[in-house]
Amino acid sequence: MIDSSLYRTRIETLRRPLSTLFALGLGAGLLFTQPLRFGQGIYEAMELIGFIMIFLAVIGRMWCILYIGGRKNRELCQIGPYAISRNPLYFFSFLGLLGVCVAAESVPAAFLASTAFLGFYHWVIRMEETRLAALFGAEFERYCEEVPRFWPRWPEPLKAHKLEVDGRAFTRALTEVFWFLFAIILVEGLEILKDFSWWPHITLPF
Numbered sequence: 001m002i003d004s005s006l007y008r009t010r011i012e013t014l015r016r017p018l019s020t021l022f023a024l025g026l027g028a029g030l031l032f033t034q035p036l037r038f039g040q041g042i043y044e045a046m047e048l049i050g051f052i053m054i055f056l057a058v059i060g061r062m063w064c065i066l067y068i069g070g071r072k073n074r075e076l077c078q079i080g081p082y083a084i085s086r087n088p089l090y091f092f093s094f095l096g097l098l099g100v101c102v103a104a105e106s107v108p109a110a111f112l113a114s115t116a117f118l119g120f121y122h123w124v125i126r127m128e129e130t131r132l133a134a135l136f137g138a139e140f141e142r143y144c145e146e147v148p149r150f151w152p153r154w155p156e157p158l159k160a161h162k163l164e165v166d167g168r169a170f171t172r173a174l175t176e177v178f179w180f181l182f183a184i185i186l187v188e189g190l191e192i193l194k195d196f197s198w199w200p201h202i203t204l205p206f
Contacts, residue, residue, distance in 0.1 A: 003158055028191075030104045031190065035104070035195025046103075047103050047187070050102030050104070051103050052099070053101065055179075057096030057180055058096070058180050061180075064089045064174060066170070067079065067081060069172075073135060078143055078194060080119075081152075083147065085147065085151065086148065086150070091151070091152060093117075099180075108206075
């Protein structure tokens, strides 16, 4: 077995700390800005849609971990969520991030977060593909021909699979999705505080 650590690039190593810094900056932006008609009409509907997106992201990430947890770089998973996207974990993370911005009723934040995520993870995925190609060769090439890189394809009926779940990976996944669920509480708290106008903020036209 090839040592997969040899293929880890600097951009992959920095992925988590950079994501954390971006999340903090995004949170600050949501804290000090709000749309002109915050909490009214279509913006109220956005909040509900955002919460639905967050829940789908949580369920989707847990689904992925059941298949890939503890086996990444050791096996080329091509079943379950990995039969409809080669990077379903990143897709559901994108869905969750976008959901937080939509729930916070911020169109600019949703646009900025989407652009930054897709731009950054484009390079992360490219680097990971280089490693997977070295690890799995022709098998990975065939997989790339059949399954899209990021956006899920319309799934064929998925088959049932018997899985051995890695308990440590699954527990780690629970702690990761907790932050998406915690974001719902933060968004609700942010809405209450903005209603009372407890600090100065910038009012945006949308």
